Amino acid sequence: MHLFDQPSPPSPAPVAAAWPVWPAETLGYGEIVHRAYGGRDLSDLTQDLLCRLDGPMVDAAALMDLATILQLQGGDLAKEGLTMQKNALRVQRSFAIRHGLGTGPHILAFVTAGDFMANVPLDFLLRGSDAVLILHFVDARTEDLSDLPAHDVAFLAIGEGPQNLTVLARMARLLEGWHGPIFNNAAALIAALTRDCVSRLLADVPSIYAPPTLHLTAQDLIEVAMGAEATMMEFPILLRPVGSHAGTGLAKIADRAALADWLRHAGQAQVYAAPFVEYRDADGYYNKARVVLIEGRPFASHMARSRNWMVHYLNAEMEAHPERRAAEAAWMADFDESFALRHAKAFGALHQMFGLEYFGLDCAEMPDGRLLVFEVDVAMIVHDMDDEVLFPYKKPAMAKLFAGFLAAVEAARRP
DSSP states (O other): OOTTOOOOOOOOOSSOOOOOSSOEEOOOHHHHHHHHHTTOOOHHHHHHHHHHTSSSSOOHHHHHHHHHHHHHHOHHHHHHHHHHHHHHHHHOSEEEEEOTTSOSOEEEEEEOSSSTTSBOOHHHHTTTSOOEEEEEEOOTTOOOOTTOOOOSEEEEOBOOSGGGHHHHHHHHHHTTTOOSOEEOOOHHHHHTOOHHHHHHHTTTOTTEEOOOOEEEEHHHHHHHHTTOOOSOOOSSEEEEETTOOTTTTOEEEOSHHHHHHHHHHHOOSEEEEEEOOOOOOTTSOEEEEEEEEETTEEEEEEEEEESSSSOOTTTTTGGGOHHHHHHHHHHHHTTTTTHHHHTHHHHHHHHHHHOOSEEEEEEEEOTTSOEEEEEEESOOOOOOOSOTTTOTTHHHHHHHHHHHHHHHHHHHHOO
């Protein structure tokens, strides 16, 4: 029997019985991930959590924290973590994460089962606060929202993705006529934040270039590779498996022959196809930024700088290149008076278009000055875990973003 194997508790009734006034408290994924990212040994924590499971009653909070530890391991252990998460949810649906003194706002987040990218990373955003985050898990079978834990502000925190379509559809119905302050109460819009839909919505915004993106099947691509005329952009193109993130499976295809070769080896049933955009700066670098909009105000999250067109923060080797870190530090320091000001019309258009209180975007600058938008999503990872010695400029920038989020929450909960 594997160390983490636990007997599955019985499945709950469709409508759970009323849970205690206060949900079971977990350490929270934010704290656990921070410990792991900082190189701390999690073995003692793991053993303590396992000891809590050695009893007649199932400790759902311990199961949930163990699920987080397993997900951090990746591979098969991450899959076990998702299974353990489901086991915890068979016992109860609400979990509380206390920040600081716990005397701040109580935020009820509607979330769904999944990995760290399934929901808005609210636990990361509340670092350094005294807020209490209450995670209330819902799914496509949730029948009502009765007996919710007491809270000041609610937040629909489920992200876009094919795996979340049914639960978002359910939440659109359940949240109709919701009374009280709530962030991102727009489930249908969140579900529509696909790459192809976003590109269509932004196609006519003068200050923005969102590369025209198509959702294609393998058969569509076979026809293109065979020379059939199609409503397709010119080569080179980028192909990305639907539902993937961080460059997983992303490929640059030069011509039809390369497409035919890709089809022989890739085996992807559905992809997003978009034209490759050459946006290198005068020094030959690709600069890709993550920006968060809170009540329409843009905040800097990070900027990756690389010679490689497929640039993500994890592959940009920022740790090994002090000049790249210097460029990011300057971008963050001057963000309000420089990048945000240059693209004020674009950010205003994005806020008006989507109307969400909180969302993020990955973007860059076109040579003609327009904002190049790659992706818009509510569940982009935003954190302050980078090494303070190598990245001393990160903490102040992220503290500013976190304070902006908390200020929006505080404003929403005031009568």
